[in-house]
Amino acid sequence: MSTSQIAFLKGHGTENDFVIVPDPDNALDLPATLVARLCDRRAGVGGDGLLHVVRSAAHPEARTMAGEAEWFMDYRNADGSIAEMCGNGVRVFARYLQRAGHAEEGDLAVATRGGVKRVHLAKNGDITVSMGRAILPEDGVTVDLGGRSWPARNVNMGNPHAVAFVDDLAHAGDLLSVPPYSPASVYPDGVNIEFVVDRGPRHVAMRVHERGSGETRSCGTGACAVAVATARRDGTDPAQTGTPVTYTVDLPGGTLVITEQPDGEIEMTGAAVIVAEGVIDPDWSAPRP
Secondary structure (H helix, E strand, O other), X not given: OOHHHOEEEEEEEXXXXXXXXXXXXXXXXXXXXXXXXXXXXXXXXXXXXXXEEEEHHHOOOOHHHOOOOOEEEEEEEOOOOEOOOOHHHHHHHHHHHXXXXXXXXXXXXXXXXXXXXXXXXXXOOOEEEEEEEOEOOOOOEEEEEOOEEEEEEXXXXXXXXXXXXXXXXXXXXXXXXXOOEEOHHHOOOOOEEEEEEEEEOOEEEEEEEEOOOEEOOOOHHHHHHHHHHHHHHOOOOHHHHOOOEEEEEEEOOEEEEEEEOOOOEEEEEEOOEEEEEEEOOHHHHOOOO
16 A cells, blocks of 8 residues: 555544544555654644554554454654554544444453553443553652752653642643753653642643653643542552542643542543544655655
């Protein structure tokens, strides 16, 4: 299949938006340069990332998961780099599978580089994703921005996060570039950085700089990392209490509800929408001279 035949859809989860490229047999060549062009908001389709939809059995990175999950979410950041996971992306990926007739209301398994994720498509349109368990490494970083400094909690949700609690979300600046943090050795492959403020009991708001994408309107794994970091800050650990804990997380693009179970499993619930579909113009997708 040549790049002149690329079909695509556009979708978002709490305004974290994605270019969706269905490619069941993994026949497309999607180099980083092409992904970045597709995600370009002025010269391409535009998106915070790209969801490459492939059958697990057809992708070398997912074949071992094919027995658990038919479909693999080959996720790419907006700059074309490969990422382990994207929580909002999984919800949009599941919505696409439902639209395409590959999934129905109820339970679904999706393979990702962060492992197999369990998804539930509810009748009311919400999609819940079991995001796995958070890992809480002891080594954290300090984020320095605009003359201010904050300690940031290290949370790994299959991808790395640094969660900083601030007094005002405006203190995060424009988030166009990576907020400076140290020591850099804690995150050798880069990190997603969340800035968090309290809104009420078990209710927070956040902004995020996503590795490889800049500030995004929403970040699912980031919201999970924030909920876990906030719970620990509040002295709550479901593994110790035996009771689930739920946080409402407001993001610029909407609201996600995050629940951590006593066994450590984290569930994220929110909406996912497909907004358009089409075909890339052959002249545009041809390699540049």
